Amino acid sequence: MMNDEHFFDLAMKAIARQTTDAERMELDALMAREPALRAEFARLQKDARLAKDALPLVDATKAAGDKLPAYARGRLQTKVRQTLGHPAAKQKPDQSLAWGWRWILGLAAATAVIVLVALPTFRTPSGPVVQVAMLDTVGAVRGAEPNETETLKQQWKNSTVQSFDQTGSLENWETNWPTGDKMTVKVIYDRAAGEVRVLLHQGDESQQKTFAIEQDLATTLQQVNNFIHAQWNGKTLKDEQ
Amino acid sequence: MNPPDLHALQRGDEAAWDAAFGWLWPTVFAVAQLKLQPFLPDEVEDMAIEALGQLVDKVRSVKSVEELKPLAASIAHHRAVSLLRERFAQKRDAGKTESLDVPVDDGETKYEPVWEDSPLDSLAEKELAARLQTSLAELKPPQGEILSDFFLYGLRYEEIAKKRGVAVGSVGVYLKRGLEAMRKIWGQDENN
Numbered sequence: 001m002m003n004d005e006h007f008f009d010l011a012m013k014a015i016a017r018q019t020t021d022a023e024r025m026e027l028d029a030l031m032a033r034e035p036a037l038r039a040e041f042a043r044l045q046k047d048a049r050l051a052k053d054a055l056p057l058v059d060a061t062k063a064a065g066d067k068l069p070a071y072a073r074g075r076l077q078t079k080v081r082q083t084l085g086h087p088a089a090k091q092k093p094d095q096s097l098a099w100g101w102r103w104i105l106g107l108a109a110a111t112a113v114i115v116l117v118a119l120p121t122f123r124t125p126s127g128p129v130v131q132v133a134m135l136d137t138v139g140a141v142r143g144a145e146p147n148e149t150e151t152l153k154q155q156w157k158n159s160t161v162q163s164f165d166q167t168g169s170l171e172n173w174e175t176n177w178p179t180g181d182k183m184t185v186k187v188i189y190d191r192a193a194g195e196v197r198v199l200l201h202q203g204d205e206s207q208q209k210t211f212a213i214e215q216d217l218a219t220t221l222q223q224v225n226n227f228i229h230a231q232w233n234g235k236t237l238k239d240e241q
Numbered sequence: 242m243n244p245p246d247l248h249a250l251q252r253g254d255e256a257a258w259d260a261a262f263g264w265l266w267p268t269v270f271a272v273a274q275l276k277l278q279p280f281l282p283d284e285v286e287d288m289a290i291e292a293l294g295q296l297v298d299k300v301r302s303v304k305s306v307e308e309l310k311p312l313a314a315s316i317a318h319h320r321a322v323s324l325l326r327e328r329f330a331q332k333r334d335a336g337k338t339e340s341l342d343v344p345v346d347d348g349e350t351k352y353e354p355v356w357e358d359s360p361l362d363s364l365a366e367k368e369l370a371a372r373l374q375t376s377l378a379e380l381k382p383p384q385g386e387i388l389s390d391f392f393l394y395g396l397r398y399e400e401i402a403k404k405r406g407v408a409v410g411s412v413g414v415y416l417k418r419g420l421e422a423m424r425k426i427w428g429q430d431e432n433n
Contacts, residue, residue, distance in 0.1 A: 009398070009413040018397055047420045047428070051392045053359045054427045056275050057369075058376045059389055061314040063271035064242075068262050072290045076262055077255060079294045084253030084301075 011041050015048045074192030081194045081213065128183040128200075128232050133162040135170050136191040148217055152189060155221040177201045185228050189217070196224050200231055207231075247306045261309070262293055268310050269293055269317040276321035284324060292317035311373035315366050322362050361427075372426055379422045387412060388419040 010027040013019045019027065031038040132152050152161045164170040170188065178184055186199040196217075200207040209227060213220045242264050249257035269289040277285050295316050296309070303309060361369060380388070383405045390396040390404065391412075402409040 005413055005417075008417055012391070012413065012416055013398075016391060016395060018395075044420070047424050048392060050360075050427050051388055051420060051423050053361055054372075054376065054423060055385075055389050055393055057272065057314060057318060057361065058373060058380065058385060059393070060271035060275050061268050061310050061373050061377060062385075063267040066267045066270045068266040069286065069290075072293075073259065073262065075290065076293055076297070077258060079297050080253055080255065080258045083297050084251070 007037060007040070008044070011044050014041075015045055078192060078194045082216075085214070128185050128228060129178070130156045130159050130185045130187060130228065131162070132156050132159045132187045132189075133164060133170060133173060134189045134191065135164050135167065148189065148191070151217050151221065152187075155218075155225055156187070174199060183232060187221075187224060187228075189221075196220050198224055198227060200228070244306045244309070247300075247303060247309070250300050251303075258297075265293060265296070265310060265313045269313050272314045272317035273321055276318065276325065280325060281328065288321055288324065289317060292320055295320070307378075308370065308374060311370040311377065312366075314373055315370035318361070318369060319366050322358075375426050376423070379426060380419060383407065384415050384419045384422070387415040388423070391416055 007027075007030060010019065010023055010030070013023060014027055027041075031041060132155075134149060134152060149161055149163070153159075162173060164173065174186060174188065181203050183200060183202040186201075188197045188199070190197065194213045196211045196213065198209045198211070200209075211220050211224055211227075242260075245257050245261035245264060246254075250261055266289065269292040270285070273285045273288040273292065277288060292313060296313050299312065299316070300309075303312065364372070376385075387401055387405060387407075390401045396404065398409050398412045401407075401412050407415070
Protein backbone atom coordinates (compact mmCIF):
# COMPACT_ATOMS: atom_id res chain seq x y z
CA MET A 1 0.00 0.00 0.00
CA MET A 2 1.51 3.31 -0.96
CA ASN A 3 1.89 6.25 1.36
CA ASP A 4 -1.47 8.10 1.57
CA GLU A 5 0.16 11.47 2.22
CA HIS A 6 2.41 11.14 -0.81
CA PHE A 7 -0.58 10.34 -3.03
CA PHE A 8 -2.54 13.25 -1.59
CA ASP A 9 0.31 15.69 -2.23
CA LEU A 10 0.72 14.44 -5.80
CA ALA A 11 -3.03 14.69 -6.37
CA MET A 12 -3.15 18.23 -4.98
CA LYS A 13 -0.31 19.34 -7.19
CA ALA A 14 -1.96 17.75 -10.22
CA ILE A 15 -5.27 19.46 -9.48
CA ALA A 16 -3.47 22.79 -9.12
CA ARG A 17 -1.40 22.04 -12.25
CA GLN A 18 1.81 22.25 -10.28
CA THR A 19 3.25 18.78 -11.00
CA THR A 20 6.44 18.17 -12.87
CA ASP A 21 6.32 15.62 -15.69
CA ALA A 22 7.91 13.03 -13.41
CA GLU A 23 5.35 13.65 -10.66
CA ARG A 24 2.47 13.41 -13.14
CA MET A 25 3.81 10.11 -14.46
CA GLU A 26 4.19 8.80 -10.93
CA LEU A 27 0.60 9.78 -10.09
CA ASP A 28 -0.74 8.12 -13.24
CA ALA A 29 1.22 4.97 -12.46
CA LEU A 30 -0.15 4.89 -8.90
CA MET A 31 -3.73 5.22 -10.10
CA ALA A 32 -3.19 2.54 -12.76
CA ARG A 33 -1.88 0.18 -10.10
CA GLU A 34 -4.59 0.94 -7.53
CA PRO A 35 -7.99 1.77 -9.12
CA ALA A 36 -9.34 2.96 -5.74
CA LEU A 37 -6.91 5.86 -5.98
CA ARG A 38 -8.53 7.00 -9.21
CA ALA A 39 -11.85 7.31 -7.39
CA GLU A 40 -10.08 9.14 -4.57
CA PHE A 41 -8.51 11.50 -7.11
CA ALA A 42 -11.95 12.24 -8.59
CA ARG A 43 -13.27 12.97 -5.11
CA LEU A 44 -10.39 15.37 -4.41
CA GLN A 45 -11.07 17.17 -7.69
CA LYS A 46 -14.68 17.63 -6.58
CA ASP A 47 -13.52 18.88 -3.16
CA ALA A 48 -11.18 21.33 -4.85
CA ARG A 49 -14.04 22.75 -6.94
CA LEU A 50 -16.10 23.12 -3.79
CA ALA A 51 -13.23 24.89 -2.03
CA LYS A 52 -12.77 27.28 -4.97
CA ASP A 53 -16.46 28.14 -4.81
CA ALA A 54 -16.83 28.56 -1.07
CA LEU A 55 -13.46 29.93 0.05
CA PRO A 56 -13.80 33.37 -1.59
CA LEU A 57 -17.03 33.91 0.33
CA VAL A 58 -15.51 32.66 3.59
CA ASP A 59 -12.53 34.96 3.06
CA ALA A 60 -14.80 37.90 2.26
CA THR A 61 -16.67 37.31 5.51
CA LYS A 62 -13.36 37.72 7.35
CA ALA A 63 -12.38 40.87 5.43
CA ALA A 64 -11.17 43.92 7.31
CA GLY A 65 -9.88 47.34 6.45
CA ASP A 66 -12.38 49.06 4.19
CA LYS A 67 -14.24 51.92 5.82
CA LEU A 68 -17.93 52.68 5.55
CA PRO A 69 -18.36 55.77 3.33
CA ALA A 70 -19.41 58.77 5.40
CA TYR A 71 -22.47 59.47 3.27
CA ALA A 72 -23.90 56.03 3.96
CA ARG A 73 -24.04 56.49 7.72
CA GLY A 74 -26.98 58.89 7.84
CA ARG A 75 -28.86 56.84 5.28
CA LEU A 76 -28.41 53.66 7.31
CA GLN A 77 -29.22 55.35 10.63
CA THR A 78 -32.49 56.55 9.09
CA LYS A 79 -33.20 52.95 8.18
CA VAL A 80 -32.48 51.92 11.78
CA ARG A 81 -34.89 54.56 13.12
CA GLN A 82 -37.59 53.59 10.65
CA THR A 83 -37.22 49.88 11.34
CA LEU A 84 -36.38 49.64 15.01
CA GLY A 85 -37.73 52.92 16.32
CA HIS A 86 -36.01 55.39 18.58
CA PRO A 87 -34.48 53.80 21.68
CA ALA A 88 -34.25 56.94 23.78
CA ALA A 89 -37.84 56.77 25.00
CA LYS A 90 -37.45 53.14 26.05
CA GLN A 91 -34.30 53.87 28.02
CA LYS A 92 -35.76 56.60 30.17
CA PRO A 93 -36.34 55.72 33.82
CA ASP A 94 -39.86 54.69 34.73
CA GLN A 95 -40.28 57.72 36.98
CA SER A 96 -39.74 60.28 34.26
CA LEU A 97 -41.84 58.21 31.90
CA ALA A 98 -44.72 58.35 34.35
CA TRP A 99 -44.30 62.10 34.76
CA GLY A 100 -44.05 62.44 31.02
CA TRP A 101 -47.40 60.74 30.60
CA ARG A 102 -48.96 62.87 33.29
CA TRP A 103 -47.77 65.97 31.50
CA ILE A 104 -49.03 64.71 28.18
CA LEU A 105 -52.43 63.80 29.61
CA GLY A 106 -52.65 67.09 31.47
CA LEU A 107 -51.71 69.06 28.42
CA ALA A 108 -54.10 67.07 26.26
CA ALA A 109 -56.95 67.79 28.67
CA ALA A 110 -56.04 71.46 28.86
CA THR A 111 -55.76 71.66 25.10
CA ALA A 112 -59.17 70.04 24.71
CA VAL A 113 -60.74 72.59 27.05
CA ILE A 114 -59.07 75.44 25.26
CA VAL A 115 -60.16 74.15 21.89
CA LEU A 116 -63.77 73.65 22.95
CA VAL A 117 -64.22 76.86 24.92
CA ALA A 118 -61.99 79.35 23.23
CA LEU A 119 -61.69 78.22 19.65
CA PRO A 120 -63.58 81.14 18.17
CA THR A 121 -61.30 83.54 20.00
CA PHE A 122 -58.18 81.95 18.70
CA ARG A 123 -59.39 81.40 15.19
CA THR A 124 -57.76 83.82 12.83
CA PRO A 125 -58.65 84.49 9.27
CA SER A 126 -55.35 83.16 7.95
CA GLY A 127 -52.25 81.33 9.16
CA PRO A 128 -48.56 82.00 8.73
CA VAL A 129 -46.86 81.55 5.39
CA VAL A 130 -45.45 78.03 5.43
CA GLN A 131 -42.66 77.05 3.06
CA VAL A 132 -41.68 73.39 2.89
CA ALA A 133 -38.47 71.71 1.73
CA MET A 134 -36.97 68.28 1.75
CA LEU A 135 -33.23 67.63 1.92
CA ASP A 136 -32.22 64.26 0.50
CA THR A 137 -28.49 64.19 -0.11
CA VAL A 138 -28.12 60.46 -0.62
CA GLY A 139 -31.38 59.11 -1.93
CA ALA A 140 -33.44 56.41 -0.29
CA VAL A 141 -32.28 53.04 0.91
CA ARG A 142 -33.94 51.09 -1.84
CA GLY A 143 -36.85 48.90 -1.04
CA ALA A 144 -38.84 50.46 1.77
CA GLU A 145 -39.91 54.08 1.49
CA PRO A 146 -43.26 55.77 1.67
CA ASN A 147 -43.96 58.67 -0.64
CA GLU A 148 -42.61 61.31 1.67
CA THR A 149 -43.11 64.22 -0.68
CA GLU A 150 -46.82 63.39 -0.77
CA THR A 151 -46.91 63.26 3.03
CA LEU A 152 -45.39 66.73 3.17
CA LYS A 153 -47.85 68.03 0.59
CA GLN A 154 -50.80 66.60 2.45
CA GLN A 155 -49.81 68.36 5.65
CA TRP A 156 -49.45 71.78 4.04
CA LYS A 157 -51.75 71.68 1.05
CA ASN A 158 -51.22 75.29 0.06
CA SER A 159 -47.45 75.02 -0.01
CA THR A 160 -45.17 73.62 -2.66
CA VAL A 161 -42.44 71.26 -1.54
CA GLN A 162 -38.95 72.18 -2.63
CA SER A 163 -36.45 69.35 -2.99
CA PHE A 164 -32.75 69.82 -2.36
CA ASP A 165 -29.97 67.32 -2.75
CA GLN A 166 -27.22 69.65 -1.58
CA THR A 167 -26.96 71.44 1.74
CA GLY A 168 -25.50 74.56 0.10
CA SER A 169 -28.59 75.28 -1.97
CA LEU A 170 -30.82 74.48 1.00
CA GLU A 171 -28.92 77.01 3.13
CA ASN A 172 -29.60 79.69 0.52
CA TRP A 173 -33.27 78.82 0.63
CA GLU A 174 -33.31 78.83 4.44
CA THR A 175 -31.92 82.34 4.69
CA ASN A 176 -34.14 83.85 2.03
CA TRP A 177 -37.05 85.41 4.00
CA PRO A 178 -39.81 87.56 2.55
CA THR A 179 -40.02 91.16 3.69
CA GLY A 180 -42.87 92.35 5.89
CA ASP A 181 -44.08 91.66 9.43
CA LYS A 182 -46.14 88.56 8.80
CA MET A 183 -44.87 85.38 10.40
CA THR A 184 -43.21 83.09 7.88
CA VAL A 185 -42.30 79.50 8.61
CA LYS A 186 -39.85 77.24 6.84
CA VAL A 187 -40.22 73.52 7.41
CA ILE A 188 -37.24 71.40 6.39
CA TYR A 189 -37.43 67.62 6.35
CA ASP A 190 -33.86 66.30 6.58
CA ARG A 191 -34.20 62.74 5.37
CA ALA A 192 -30.71 61.54 6.25
CA ALA A 193 -30.81 63.01 9.77
CA GLY A 194 -34.34 61.73 10.38
CA GLU A 195 -35.58 65.05 11.64
CA VAL A 196 -37.75 68.01 10.75
CA ARG A 197 -36.48 71.51 11.43
CA VAL A 198 -38.81 74.47 11.79
CA LEU A 199 -37.62 78.02 11.29
CA LEU A 200 -39.96 80.84 12.24
CA HIS A 201 -39.34 84.38 11.16
CA GLN A 202 -41.23 87.54 11.94
CA GLY A 203 -39.80 90.99 11.48
CA ASP A 204 -36.33 90.89 13.00
CA GLU A 205 -37.04 87.89 15.19
CA SER A 206 -36.28 84.26 14.42
CA GLN A 207 -36.80 81.01 16.19
CA GLN A 208 -35.84 77.43 15.42
CA LYS A 209 -37.03 74.07 16.70
CA THR A 210 -36.06 70.54 15.65
CA PHE A 211 -38.36 67.53 15.79
CA ALA A 212 -36.78 64.07 15.65
CA ILE A 213 -38.86 61.56 13.71
CA GLU A 214 -39.58 59.08 16.45
CA GLN A 215 -42.67 57.33 15.13
CA ASP A 216 -43.21 58.23 11.51
CA LEU A 217 -43.02 61.27 9.27
CA ALA A 218 -46.78 61.97 9.22
CA THR A 219 -46.98 62.02 13.05
CA THR A 220 -43.96 64.30 13.31
CA LEU A 221 -45.38 66.67 10.70
CA GLN A 222 -48.59 66.87 12.71
CA GLN A 223 -46.51 67.83 15.77
CA VAL A 224 -44.72 70.44 13.70
CA ASN A 225 -48.02 71.83 12.47
CA ASN A 226 -49.34 72.02 16.03
CA PHE A 227 -46.21 73.86 17.08
CA ILE A 228 -46.52 76.34 14.22
CA HIS A 229 -50.15 77.05 15.02
CA ALA A 230 -49.40 77.38 18.70
CA GLN A 231 -46.86 80.05 17.80
CA TRP A 232 -49.24 81.74 15.40
CA ASN A 233 -52.22 81.71 17.71
CA GLY A 234 -50.38 82.36 20.93
CA LYS A 235 -47.53 84.79 21.03
CA THR A 236 -45.30 86.72 18.74
CA LEU A 237 -41.74 85.44 18.51
CA LYS A 238 -40.60 88.35 20.62
CA ASP A 239 -42.91 87.25 23.44
CA GLU A 240 -41.59 83.70 23.15
CA GLN A 241 -38.03 84.85 23.62
CA MET B 242 -12.66 46.40 16.15
CA ASN B 243 -14.87 44.62 18.68
CA PRO B 244 -18.19 43.01 17.81
CA PRO B 245 -21.17 45.23 18.65
CA ASP B 246 -23.66 44.63 21.46
CA LEU B 247 -26.46 42.62 19.85
CA HIS B 248 -29.12 43.68 22.37
CA ALA B 249 -28.30 47.33 21.79
CA LEU B 250 -28.64 46.76 18.05
CA GLN B 251 -32.00 45.09 18.50
CA ARG B 252 -33.15 48.09 20.55
CA GLY B 253 -32.12 50.39 17.71
CA ASP B 254 -29.32 52.07 19.65
CA GLU B 255 -27.69 54.60 17.31
CA ALA B 256 -24.17 54.33 18.72
CA ALA B 257 -24.26 50.54 18.62
CA TRP B 258 -25.36 50.64 14.99
CA ASP B 259 -22.63 53.11 14.15
CA ALA B 260 -20.08 50.64 15.47
CA ALA B 261 -21.81 47.70 13.79
CA PHE B 262 -21.92 49.37 10.38
CA GLY B 263 -18.17 50.02 10.59
CA TRP B 264 -17.53 46.45 11.74
CA LEU B 265 -19.70 44.85 9.05
CA TRP B 266 -18.77 47.10 6.16
CA PRO B 267 -15.56 45.28 5.10
CA THR B 268 -17.54 42.04 4.89
CA VAL B 269 -20.47 43.27 2.80
CA PHE B 270 -18.18 45.33 0.60
CA ALA B 271 -15.86 42.37 -0.02
CA VAL B 272 -18.78 40.09 -0.89
CA ALA B 273 -20.37 42.66 -3.20
CA GLN B 274 -16.99 43.23 -4.84
CA LEU B 275 -16.43 39.51 -5.23
CA LYS B 276 -19.66 39.03 -7.14
CA LEU B 277 -20.12 42.34 -8.96
CA GLN B 278 -16.67 43.76 -9.67
CA PRO B 279 -16.18 41.92 -13.00
CA PHE B 280 -19.64 42.79 -14.32
CA LEU B 281 -21.18 45.74 -12.48
CA PRO B 282 -18.35 47.53 -10.69
CA ASP B 283 -20.39 50.72 -10.25
CA GLU B 284 -22.96 48.83 -8.21
CA VAL B 285 -20.56 47.43 -5.60
CA GLU B 286 -20.81 50.20 -3.02
CA ASP B 287 -24.56 50.66 -3.39
CA MET B 288 -25.12 46.95 -3.07
CA ALA B 289 -23.03 46.79 0.10
CA ILE B 290 -25.03 49.64 1.64
CA GLU B 291 -28.30 47.97 0.70
CA ALA B 292 -27.14 44.74 2.29
CA LEU B 293 -26.51 46.57 5.58
CA GLY B 294 -29.96 48.14 5.29
CA GLN B 295 -31.50 44.72 4.87
CA LEU B 296 -29.56 43.42 7.85
CA VAL B 297 -31.32 46.04 9.99
CA ASP B 298 -34.63 44.39 9.01
CA LYS B 299 -33.41 41.00 10.15
CA VAL B 300 -31.46 41.85 13.28
CA ARG B 301 -34.28 40.93 15.64
CA SER B 302 -34.16 37.33 14.46
CA VAL B 303 -30.43 37.03 15.19
CA LYS B 304 -29.57 34.97 18.28
CA SER B 305 -25.87 35.71 18.73
CA VAL B 306 -23.45 38.36 17.57
CA GLU B 307 -21.38 35.68 15.78
CA GLU B 308 -24.26 35.29 13.32
CA LEU B 309 -24.05 38.90 12.16
CA LYS B 310 -21.10 38.78 9.75
CA PRO B 311 -22.14 35.54 8.06
CA LEU B 312 -25.70 36.85 7.74
CA ALA B 313 -24.48 40.15 6.31
CA ALA B 314 -22.28 38.24 3.85
CA SER B 315 -25.16 35.99 2.87
CA ILE B 316 -27.50 38.95 2.31
CA ALA B 317 -24.89 40.72 0.19
CA HIS B 318 -24.25 37.54 -1.78
CA HIS B 319 -27.94 36.96 -2.52
CA ARG B 320 -28.60 40.55 -3.47
CA ALA B 321 -25.60 40.57 -5.77
CA VAL B 322 -26.63 37.29 -7.41
CA SER B 323 -30.20 38.58 -7.89
CA LEU B 324 -28.89 41.73 -9.49
CA LEU B 325 -26.63 39.76 -11.82
CA ARG B 326 -29.45 37.43 -12.83
CA GLU B 327 -31.73 40.38 -13.46
CA ARG B 328 -29.19 42.30 -15.53
CA PHE B 329 -28.10 39.27 -17.52
CA ALA B 330 -31.75 38.42 -18.22
CA GLN B 331 -32.33 41.98 -19.42
CA LYS B 332 -29.35 41.72 -21.73
CA ARG B 333 -30.53 38.39 -23.06
CA ASP B 334 -34.03 39.74 -23.64
CA ALA B 335 -32.58 42.68 -25.49
CA GLY B 336 -30.66 40.28 -27.68
CA LYS B 337 -27.31 41.71 -26.70
CA THR B 338 -24.38 39.42 -26.44
CA GLU B 339 -21.77 41.78 -25.03
CA SER B 340 -20.67 41.45 -21.45
CA LEU B 341 -22.33 43.63 -18.87
CA ASP B 342 -20.77 47.03 -18.38
CA VAL B 343 -17.32 45.63 -18.89
CA PRO B 344 -15.39 47.84 -21.23
CA VAL B 345 -14.16 46.29 -24.42
CA ASP B 346 -10.38 46.47 -24.47
CA ASP B 347 -9.73 47.42 -28.05
CA GLY B 348 -10.65 46.44 -31.56
CA GLU B 349 -8.84 43.14 -31.47
CA THR B 350 -9.49 41.43 -28.17
CA LYS B 351 -12.79 41.40 -26.38
CA TYR B 352 -12.78 40.83 -22.63
CA GLU B 353 -16.07 39.12 -22.11
CA PRO B 354 -16.37 37.58 -18.65
CA VAL B 355 -19.12 35.05 -18.29
CA TRP B 356 -21.11 34.82 -15.12
CA GLU B 357 -22.25 31.37 -14.09
CA ASP B 358 -24.38 30.23 -11.20
CA SER B 359 -22.38 28.61 -8.42
CA PRO B 360 -23.82 25.76 -6.32
CA LEU B 361 -23.71 28.24 -3.43
CA ASP B 362 -26.23 30.46 -5.20
CA SER B 363 -28.97 27.90 -4.69
CA LEU B 364 -28.57 27.92 -0.91
CA ALA B 365 -31.18 29.89 0.99
CA GLU B 366 -29.99 32.99 2.80
CA LYS B 367 -30.12 31.40 6.26
CA GLU B 368 -28.51 28.19 5.07
CA LEU B 369 -25.64 30.04 3.44
CA ALA B 370 -25.17 32.18 6.55
CA ALA B 371 -25.11 29.09 8.75
CA ARG B 372 -22.51 27.36 6.58
CA LEU B 373 -20.36 30.46 6.52
CA GLN B 374 -20.56 30.67 10.29
CA THR B 375 -19.54 27.02 10.63
CA SER B 376 -16.66 27.54 8.20
CA LEU B 377 -15.37 30.49 10.19
CA ALA B 378 -15.53 28.42 13.36
CA GLU B 379 -14.04 25.22 11.89
CA LEU B 380 -11.25 26.59 9.73
CA LYS B 381 -8.93 27.75 12.46
CA PRO B 382 -5.82 29.67 11.40
CA PRO B 383 -3.77 28.84 9.48
CA GLN B 384 -5.97 26.17 7.92
CA GLY B 385 -8.35 28.52 6.07
CA GLU B 386 -5.49 30.72 4.96
CA ILE B 387 -3.52 27.75 3.63
CA LEU B 388 -6.53 26.52 1.69
CA SER B 389 -6.93 29.97 0.13
CA ASP B 390 -3.21 30.22 -0.60
CA PHE B 391 -3.32 26.95 -2.49
CA PHE B 392 -6.71 26.94 -4.20
CA LEU B 393 -7.34 30.64 -4.76
CA TYR B 394 -3.87 32.12 -5.12
CA GLY B 395 -2.10 29.13 -6.67
CA LEU B 396 0.86 29.15 -4.30
CA ARG B 397 3.13 26.07 -4.15
CA TYR B 398 3.75 24.07 -0.99
CA GLU B 399 7.15 25.72 -0.45
CA GLU B 400 5.72 29.23 -0.88
CA ILE B 401 2.90 28.53 1.54
CA ALA B 402 5.31 27.06 4.11
CA LYS B 403 7.43 30.19 3.94
CA LYS B 404 4.47 32.58 4.02
CA ARG B 405 2.72 30.87 6.92
CA GLY B 406 5.81 29.81 8.88
CA VAL B 407 5.04 26.08 8.81
CA ALA B 408 7.07 23.06 7.69
CA VAL B 409 6.72 22.14 4.02
CA GLY B 410 5.75 18.64 5.09
CA SER B 411 2.77 19.93 7.08
CA VAL B 412 1.22 21.99 4.24
CA GLY B 413 -0.34 18.85 2.77
CA VAL B 414 -1.68 17.89 6.20
CA TYR B 415 -3.37 21.27 6.57
CA LEU B 416 -4.81 20.98 3.06
CA LYS B 417 -6.13 17.49 3.70
CA ARG B 418 -7.82 18.42 6.98
CA GLY B 419 -9.10 21.65 5.49
CA LEU B 420 -10.65 19.88 2.50
CA GLU B 421 -12.29 17.33 4.79
CA ALA B 422 -13.79 20.15 6.84
CA MET B 423 -15.01 21.93 3.69
CA ARG B 424 -16.57 18.74 2.39
CA LYS B 425 -18.36 18.22 5.69
CA ILE B 426 -19.69 21.79 5.77
CA TRP B 427 -20.41 22.52 2.12
CA GLY B 428 -20.64 19.16 0.39
CA GLN B 429 -23.80 17.32 -0.54
CA ASP B 430 -24.54 14.19 1.44
CA GLU B 431 -23.49 11.53 -1.02
CA ASN B 432 -25.78 8.99 0.58
CA ASN B 433 -28.83 10.98 -0.39
